[in-house]
Amino acid sequence: MDTPEGKLDILDDISLDVKYQEAVVIKGASGSGKTTLLGLMAGLDRASRGDVILFGHNLTQRNEEQRASIRAGEVGFVFQSFHLVQGATAMQNVMLPLELGGVSDAYTLAQKSLQEVGLQSKSDTLVEYLSGGEQQRVAIARAYATHPRVLFADEPTGNLDAASGRQIADLMFHLRDRSGTTLVLVTHEAELLARGDRQVMIESGKLLTN
Amino acid sequence: MVKRATIHAYWLMFIATVITVGVVTSSQLIADRIGLLLDRQASELLAGDMVLVSSNEFSDDYREQARRHSLRVSQSASLRSAIFIGDDPQLVELKAVDGAYPLRGKLETAREITASRTSTTDIPARGEVWVDSKLASLIDTPLQLGEKSFAASQLLTFEPDRGGAIFNLAPRVLMNLDDLAATGLVVPGSLVRHRLMFAGEAADVLRFKIWLITNLQPGEELQDLENARPEMRRGLERTRKFFALAIVLTLVIAMAAIAITARYTATREAPKVAMLRAFGVSQLSLLKYYLRQLGALWITATIVGVGIGWLMQFPLQWALDDWFGRTLPQISSFRPYLNAALVGLLALAGFSLPYLVNATATPPMQVLRTALNRRSWLRGLLISGSAVIAVFIVLMILMQSSILAVATLALVLACALVLPLILGWMVRALLLSSRRRFWLRQYLLSRLRATSRGAIYVMSGFSLVLIAILLIAVVKDELIGEWEAQLPENIPNYFLINIGSDDVREIDAFLRQREIEISTPYALVRARMVQINSVDVDKIDFADPRAAHAVTHTFNMTHAAELPDQNHVVAGTWLSDSDDLAQFSIEQGLAQKLDIELGDQLTMSVGSQRLQARVTSIRSVLWENFKPNFYLIANPELIESFPQTWLLSALIEDANKADLKRLLQRYPSLTLLDVSELMARVRAIVDKASVALHFFFLFALVSAGIVLLAAIQTGKHEREVESSLLRALSANAGQLYRVHVLEYTLMGCLIGFFAAAFASLAGWVVSEYFFDMEFQLSVDAWLYSLASACLVLTLAGTLVSRRVYNVSPMKILRS
Known part of the structure; x- marks a missing residue:
């Protein structure tokens, strides 16, 4: 990464394989490079050197447009700050990735997805009027609506109270079990760490445990 | 950070x-x-930022105060006089100015009508006069003004402050103020119009104006851009x-x-x-x-x-x-x-x-x-x-x-x-x-x-x-x-005034034959307002301070069967052919100034005679349109028997200038007023x-x-x-x-x-x-x-x- 102070290496000599339908949890201190690693794996960013292979595609050799088409329909995201479209309803937020991917019956699929996260009664509510837990459930519904092969989640319970966090963790693993989606999570939460198939520890850009 | x-x-x-x-x-x-x-541009039309006008000489105190307010001052005196061109008498508007004139704007002069014009801030030297274009024949000849003979050295083709009552102007003769006394034309009782002009920084002018308003003497009128030149x-x-x-x-x-x-x-x-x-x-x-x-x-x-x-x-x-x-x-x-x-x-x-x-x-x-x-x-x-x-x-x-x-x-x-x-x-x-x-x-x-x-x-x-x-x-x-x-390209550029009643038809025909665009001829009857609703105007306490000047003003009344161009009746109905032919149509601003309403009876004096009529309409007038405009218009039947001259405006192209010369030769009493310079400004x-x-x-x-x-x-x-x-x-x-x-x-x-x-x-x-x-x-x-x-x-x-x-x-x- 280029910074005002010069070139900065965030990740160094990392080798990590994630198997199909595996739930990998990445942990590490703040600034250790967890989010960067997640972004590179999801194809949101491109590594300056090395290879990132997703579904057989080397993301390092693809530009953003090509990476977006690889992500489309295959990758889902859940963010710490939810990142829902303000001014839109829960239903509309879930419909968004479906419509962006050209799915014709986005409404029905979104309805189903909201039902799965238990928010069918709030489908027409503007997201800014939902609680934090509800907003994250909408984000999860949005992520699973496209039936992604892999779901990346960055501190999905980080903005929630303990009870809501537990509900969200349950929901994510429940959906993952049902759909067989590969899960890559970045978290500090002990509960989430314990539920992963594998834990990955990262420190100062290096993988400590794999 | x-x-x-x-x-x-x-x-x-x-x-x-x-x-x-x-x-x-x-x-x-x-x-x-x-x-x-x-x-400043508008001031040039006043030849100063502010002008004091009176029929009496001004106190030296005004000049002194103006100088204290860091203003420049100029003085002029205008009067009518007769000169002789050969054996024929000609009424002229004589204007004597001091060396500071004009404080704003410039004069324009030429050696002859067809010669190029020169802008100048000079004034005629002592012993010389500059004359109106209509007096071109006098150039380089001695001109007797009262007791003193002058040399007409230049034609005066433009003077910035010639506006105002433009239809009253006789040909201009401009002279040095220092020569005025020697002519002997100014004697007690002479009708002299004195003007004291002031110019300077806006703030100084404003301060002086405040002082002046509180020190004005009866008969003195203050003109500045706000109350002069309605067309501006x-x-x-x-x-x-x-x-x-x-x-x-x-x-x-x-x-x-x-x-x-x-x-x-x-x-x-x-x-x-x-x-x-x-x-x-x-x-x-x-x-x-x-x-x-x-x-x-x-x-x-x-x-x-x-x-x-x-x-x-x-x-x-x-x-x-x-x-x-x-x-x-x-x-x-x-x-x-x-x-x-x-x-x-x-x-x-x-x-x-x-x-x-x-x-x-x-x-x-x-x-x-x-x-x-x-x-x-x-x-x-x-x-x-x-x-x-x-x-x-x-x-x-x-x-x-x-x-x-x-x-x-x-x-x-x-x-x-x-x-x-x-x-x-x-x-x-x-x-x-x-x-x-x-x-x-x-x-x-x-x-x-x-x-x-x-x-x-x-x-x-x-x-x-x-x-x-x-x-x-x-x-x-x-x-x-x-x-x-308001100022279209084909606007009239000349006013023909002092047309005798006997000549108006012939002049109208003369111009039309030459395909010169002319306006409807308007009769001019000079009258003063003496009474409003049978009360003498000098006994009426007007609310508007400008009213005193308006009632001492000599109006050019006219008669018209039809409403003049760009006039609009804002109250009442236009002059009709009803039984009562004693009707007036009054301009809106004058009506407001004198607090005149529909139905009020006005008494006007024309020479030694008087006439009375009721106001039946109030008109808005577009003063800036450079067309003949009037404060008072009456039914033709009411005033056509009074002494009158006629006025018309014409658009005269350069090609027709020779026809103008012939017209002037045939009708020597006719006065031609060129407003193209004023319009251009x-x-x-x-x-x-x-x-x-x-x-x-x-x-x-x-x-x-x-x-x-x-x-x-x-x-x-x-x-x-x-x-x-x-x-x-x-x-x-x-x-x-x-x-x-x-x-x-x-x-x-x-x-x-x-x-x-x-x-x-x-x-x-x-x-x-x-x-x-x-x-x-x-x-x-x-x-x-x-x-x-x-x-x-x-x-x-x-x-x-x-x-x-x-x-x-x-x-x-x-x-």
């Missing part, structure tokens, strides 16, 4: 304040300088009103920028406030902190804004220099700078302080979770109320006319309050129209509705900006259009004002452009985050591009529509009530509004999107 973050948070507000201060500084400087230029007055007043309007509207544009950016800054400050409050910092301490921040911002923005405003006057100076080949006068007052600083402070405080007060009330819980900091009614009232007060005080500072300030405020308020509501409702209504598809239309509408992005407020602000621009454009075009209509003033109007429009347009950029900047961060999210959700470049461009196009359509609607309404109010013009709904304004808003915003959206759609999706993880 803290400093850098603070500057970053405030930089948009800083720019908006710089714009406000810059706009006020430069527009005040420009308006003052153009106003001074127009005054309305044009100048309207130009000044336009400047005032343009300044206020440009300021509204700048204040819209402050309002938009203040709201944005407060929103961005909320997390910081929440953190500080969580640490136990009190609301009062936070308020003090923000006051210090605002104070520092105001001082810096004022210094930068005043500097930019000062620099911005130079493009206009350059444009006008280039256009007219003369320099805009400099002004040495600090008023524009002080006004700008004060307006900047008021605008900043009025618009941003309430938002920041609101921000200081951010709940500390926001540190832990995003909570909506809903505004209470009280806070909402605080924000709206202080903004209203700020706008009103600013308007009162900048505008002399409080009515216009109140009206503009009402417009701003109506827009500011109604627009967000209407826009919000409209977006909500559109959102309800389809729920089964989100992308792309519903997505765009939801972005507009999202309160966190403040899109509705930005749109309202920008609608206000566009309304201001449209209003300036509409009023500018109407003003220029009306000026052009008035036209020059109008042209100059038009350029200034266009400049102000351009200025407002540039300000609006800056506001647009500022408004777009306020949403940049959110747009980047949204783009990043869409990217993460696998949107391709085309989808991102479309969403950004179409969002701006949609905003443009809504803004264009509402701006056109509000501007039409405001244009009607302003035209009808402030410029006294007939308003016509402009289809062009609607088209321009819609097209320009769509085009400009789409273009801006395209430019912004170039950056935004390239944003990395990683931003969403890090935001």
